[in-house]
Amino acid sequence: xxxxxxxxxxxxxxxxxxxxxxxxxxxxxxxxxxxxxxxxxxxxxxxxxxxxxxxxxxxxxxxxxxxxxxxxxxxxxxxxxxxxxxxxxxxxxxxxxxxxxxxxxxxxxxxxxxxxxxxxxxxxxxxxxxxxxxxxxxxxxxxxxxxxxxxxxxxxxxx
Amino acid sequence: xxxxxxxxxxxxxxxxxxxxxxxxxxxxxxxxxxxxxxxxxxxxxxxxxxxxxxxxxxxxxxxxxxxxxxxxxxxxxxxxxxxxxxxxxxxxxxxxxxxxxxxxxxxxxxxxxxxxxxxxxxxxxxxxxxxxxxxxxxxxxxxxxxxxxxxxxxxxxxxxxxxxxxxxxxxxxxxxxxxxxxxxxxxxxxxxxxxxxxxxxxxxxxxxxxxxxxxxxxxxxxxxxxxxxxxxxxxxxxxxxxxxxxxxxxxxxxxxxxxxxxxxxxxxxxxxxxxxxxxxxxxxxxxxxxxxxxxxxxxxxxxxxxxxxxxxxxxxxxxxxxxxxxxxxxxxxxxxxxxxxxxxxxxxxxxxxxxxxxxxxxxxxxxxxxxxxxxxxxxxxxxxxxxxxxxxxxxxxxxxxxxxxxxxxxxxxxxxxxxxxxxxxxxxxxxxxxxxxxxxxxxxxxxxxxxxxxxxxxxxxxxxxxxxxxxxxxxxxxxxxxxxxxxxxxxxxxxxxxxxxxxxxxxxxxxxxxxxxxxxxxxxxxxxxxxxxxxxxxxxxxxxxxxxxxxxxxxxxxxxxxxxxxxxxxxxxxxxxxxxxxxxxxxxxxxxxxxxxxxxxxxxxxxxxxxxxxxxxxxxxxxxxxxxxxxxxxxxxxxxxxxxxxxxxxxxxxxxxxxxxxxxxxxxxxxxxxxxxxxxxxxxxxxxxxxxxxxxxxxxxxxxxxxxxxxxxxxxxxxxxxxxxxxxxxxxxxxxxxxxxxxxxxxxxxxxxxxxxx
Numbered sequence: 001x002x003x004x005x006x007x008x009x010x011x012x013x014x015x016x017x018x019x020x021x022x023x024x025x026x027x028x029x030x031x032x033x034x035x036x037x038x039x040x041x042x043x044x045x046x047x048x049x050x051x052x053x054x055x056x057x058x059x060x061x062x063x064x065x066x067x068x069x070x071x072x073x074x075x076x077x078x079x080x081x082x083x084x085x086x087x088x089x090x091x092x093x094x095x096x097x098x099x100x101x102x103x104x105x106x107x108x109x110x111x112x113x114x115x116x117x118x119x120x121x122x123x124x125x126x127x128x129x130x131x132x133x134x135x136x137x138x139x140x141x142x143x144x145x146x147x148x149x150x151x152x153x154x155x156x157x158x159x
Numbered sequence: 160x161x162x163x164x165x166x167x168x169x170x171x172x173x174x175x176x177x178x179x180x181x182x183x184x185x186x187x188x189x190x191x192x193x194x195x196x197x198x199x200x201x202x203x204x205x206x207x208x209x210x211x212x213x214x215x216x217x218x219x220x221x222x223x224x225x226x227x228x229x230x231x232x233x234x235x236x237x238x239x240x241x242x243x244x245x246x247x248x249x250x251x252x253x254x255x256x257x258x259x260x261x262x263x264x265x266x267x268x269x270x271x272x273x274x275x276x277x278x279x280x281x282x283x284x285x286x287x288x289x290x291x292x293x294x295x296x297x298x299x300x301x302x303x304x305x306x307x308x309x310x311x312x313x314x315x316x317x318x319x320x321x322x323x324x325x326x327x328x329x330x331x332x333x334x335x336x337x338x339x340x341x342x343x344x345x346x347x348x349x350x351x352x353x354x355x356x357x358x359x360x361x362x363x364x365x366x367x368x369x370x371x372x373x374x375x376x377x378x379x380x381x382x383x384x385x386x387x388x389x390x391x392x393x394x395x396x397x398x399x400x401x402x403x404x405x406x407x408x409x410x411x412x413x414x415x416x417x418x419x420x421x422x423x424x425x426x427x428x429x430x431x432x433x434x435x436x437x438x439x440x441x442x443x444x445x446x447x448x449x450x451x452x453x454x455x456x457x458x459x460x461x462x463x464x465x466x467x468x469x470x471x472x473x474x475x476x477x478x479x480x481x482x483x484x485x486x487x488x489x490x491x492x493x494x495x496x497x498x499x500x501x502x503x504x505x506x507x508x509x510x511x512x513x514x515x516x517x518x519x520x521x522x523x524x525x526x527x528x529x530x531x532x533x534x535x536x537x538x539x540x541x542x543x544x545x546x547x548x549x550x551x552x553x554x555x556x557x558x559x560x561x562x563x564x565x566x567x568x569x570x571x572x573x574x575x576x577x578x579x580x581x582x583x584x585x586x587x588x589x590x591x592x593x594x595x596x597x598x599x600x601x602x603x604x605x606x607x608x609x610x611x612x613x614x615x616x617x618x619x620x621x622x623x624x625x626x627x628x629x630x631x632x633x634x635x636x637x638x639x640x641x642x643x644x645x646x647x648x649x650x651x652x653x654x655x656x657x658x659x660x661x662x663x664x665x666x667x668x669x670x671x672x673x674x675x676x677x678x679x680x681x682x683x684x685x686x687x688x689x690x691x692x693x694x695x696x697x698x699x700x701x702x703x704x705x706x707x708x709x710x711x712x713x714x715x716x717x718x719x720x721x722x723x724x725x726x727x728x729x730x731x732x733x734x735x736x737x738x739x740x741x742x743x744x745x746x747x748x749x750x751x752x753x754x755x756x757x758x759x760x761x762x763x764x765x766x767x768x769x770x771x772x773x774x775x776x777x778x779x780x781x782x783x784x785x786x787x788x789x790x791x792x793x794x795x796x797x798x799x800x801x802x803x804x805x806x807x808x809x810x811x812x813x814x815x816x817x818x819x820x821x822x823x824x825x826x827x828x829x830x831x832x833x834x835x836x837x838x839x840x841x842x843x844x845x846x847x848x849x850x851x852x853x854x855x856x857x858x859x860x861x862x863x864x865x866x867x868x869x870x871x872x873x874x875x876x877x878x879x880x881x882x883x884x885x886x887x888x889x890x891x892x893x894x895x896x897x898x899x900x901x902x903x904x905x906x907x908x909x910x911x912x913x914x915x916x917x
Contacts, residue, residue, distance in 0.1 A: 019284070035194040036187015038422070040372040041454040045841035048372055076187035089185035093177045096806035099645035099814065101184035102373040102422025108185055124850075131850040134841060136370045136423050137645060138810055139817030140849040 211834020350483025373422020462531025624677025633744025660726015685873025767866020815878020
């Protein structure tokens with residue numbers, strides 16, 4: 001028996017049918033073709049599937065698709081505008097803060113959530129906020145610098 | 160090889176532009192292995208062995224076939240018998256017959272997680288249900304899980320017909336030791352007799368995993384015309400083609416491999432697990448089939464890195480000069496032969512100029528997944544031993560650890576322990592940079608310690624192809640065959656732009672499939688920027704020589720009357736030409752008049768790979784109550800030859816350092832007595848996270864490699880070699896302990912601290 005779910009994804013209304021045990025990650029990738037959100041573990045340990053659920057950072061592999069009913073979801077595809085990348089995205093590029101890029105969508109979403117919640121994070125706060133986003137390529141150095149740089153730019157832009 | 164260009168002459172090399180594929184990767188547009196789908200596609204799942212070692216008595220798939228939605232099931236009998244033969248390509252050793260049996264078990268399962276059957280169904284859930292419905296009868300056999308047990312004379316055998324290779328004559332009895340090797344020089348007895356100080360220890364490293372965040376994935380479509388297409392995340396699309404063709408006994412021309420973006424590999428994606436199975440499932444079902452490993456399967460059934468046991472002995476005079484070194488080195492291969500024992504033996508003494516040495520190596524089979532390459536395969540284990548012993552020697556001699564290494568360092572003209580004479584190497588320069596680094600002078604507090612260690616990797620060249628197509632407006636497309644695993648498109652674009660005298664942004668780089676790119680070896684061995692970069696430079700020079708011919712034709716002079724200067728064809732001094740110099744764009748605009756489209760190409764087997772040395776400094780604090788180690792400061796110094804895009808060179812150094820820190824402090828496969836891995840997930844197999852670490856300071860040394868037109872040497876693998884000992888030496892300095900077994904996890908350190916108290 002499939003469930004009928006109405007949700008808002010990246011600002012647009014969506015409807016889908018899903019099984020009761022289907023995850024939000026499966027629906028985003030396989031039913032809505034939003035493959036920017038990645039599966040690295042399926043157990044909430046790696047953060048590659050990070051999305052915002054009503055502005056709260058979650059691992060979409062740990063959320064049932066049926067739970068999206070009436071909620072707002074933001075994925076990596078919904079972070080940039082047609083005019084410009086989000087400063088986090090731009091700074092990740094400028095700092096060469098990605099190598100393979102598989103963790104990058106999760107990092108983008110998590111870092112946006114960090115700066116939304118805390119516009120002036122310290123290095124330690126940035127490291128703890130992103131501790132749920134595993135990256136095996138970079139050693140995190142350039143990611144942390146890029147995110148702090150993005151936060152600084154956004155503070156400058158809004159002050 | 161043409162002469163190296165002087166650094167000050169570069170216009171774009173050494174700058175830090177945004178990578179060509181950057182936008183795709185920060186917006187989620189980039190397509191990785193699991194992101195591809197086709198109409199009518201089926202989903203596959205594996206049945207895997209619940210035993211560490213067992214004979215398969217029977218497999219019954221009747222009930223599984225009856226599960227609604229199931230379209231095909233395969234077991235070992237659906238795959239051809241494959242003749243033995245050394246695997247060509249990829250990265251790391253092994254045999255094609257073993258590869259085929261590893262892809263799908265035949266009469267025996269050799270490790271927990273070994274593939275026994277696979278199902279394709281209309282949904283993942285249906286495939287999983289069918290997997291549960293397959294009935295297999297096993298006859299469990301004794302498991303062998305460590306080097307000592309495997310090498311014991313009465314050890315249970317993994318393969319009843321495996322005889323040790325490398326002995327003077329074929330042994331009488333089969334063994335779990337697949338190969339032995341020895342390398343020596345000088346009079347080792349006399350060397351140790353001359354020593355004032357001798358250090359002798361046995362070092363252990365555990366099985367660890369590369370830990371790429373993207374699980375293995377592929378999509379395969381078989382055609383009735385026997386042409387198959389595979390989309391997969393791999394470090395080597397041509398290797399997937401040749402290996403899959405061999406495992407299925409089909410021709411390489413019947414298979415097209417399209418490399419997707421790849422979410423990390425570090426050596427682990429240089430072989431095949433899924434692709435042959437997906438093709439057979441597709442053939443049997445007549446539908447495209449997608450196979451994606453779960454994270455648990457990645458841990459249990461892909462190729463981790465070898466555990467090792469190394470007995471090391473080094474002797475030195477009071478002045479610190481080494482007199483002799485010996486090593487007994489055993490590497491676990493997993494269930495099939497082919498550990499990185501050989502490179503381990505070759506590199507264990509590579510950093511040092513020692514008059515007498517002997518290293519013997521053993522490739523040892525155990526009931527664990529077959530190992531795969533992991534970044535400088537064999538070297539981290541070997542130099543963990545060497546650099547730990549060197550540190551202990553420095554303390555015994557009351558000598559600065561960098562001073563001790565400088566005294567014994569290989570330099571220009573030294574005969575490498577593995578054979579050739581070193582030329583233009585950066586070992587001394589890295590040591591001097593480390594000694595002068597401010598982080599080497601930072602004051603240390605209580606429970607804090609500093610470690611130093613040297614890293615080394617040979618680097619390789621191998622085969623590469625590149626084409627450059629010039630567009631009608633003078634912009635360019637580079638076509639190459641190495642999946643971009645860490646920013647290599649940016650390096651290729653920089654090299655093409657530098658040669659052609661056009662802006663970086665005017666170069667697009669396409670990583671093409673096996674039918675569109677010329678043959679190219681694996682993205683591995685730190686070879687891409689070196690060897691494929693060399694092909695790109697040569698392809699660009701092919702264009703330049705055509706530009707000269709075309710300009711000369713336009714000017715009605717001989718081609719040897721013109722030169723390529725600053726991105727333009729100019730007439731040689733004294734040649735009477737009434738025309739302005741012609742740029743690439745000028746000539747491209749007139750290509751129809753001068754002989755048609757401009758297309759440059761090069762293919763090569765790159766010689767002259769330059770070894771890369773590194774020195775790492777690590778400061779730690781050890782909590783005496785819990786045994787937990789915090790890394791306070793980390794400094795990686797490495798010779799890059801020439802850094803094409805310095806940010807991505809730093810990135811290699813930082814990422815390799817952190818993988819090495821994980822290997823040193825946290826990471827290990829934990830097996831129960833039956834050979835079941837007990838921590839097959841990222842929660843319990845804990846790789847370093849952002850909050851575990853400080854910034855990783857880097858210093859790039861540039862000693863030009865004379866074997867590359869720009870002086871490039873590979874940088875990708877050396878970074879993981881030094882950290883194991885750098886961290887351990889720092890822990891030892893902080894605690895007064897002498898730790899010889901990794902990982903230096905809190906319980907192990909706490910136990911050692913308790914034992915030291917007496």
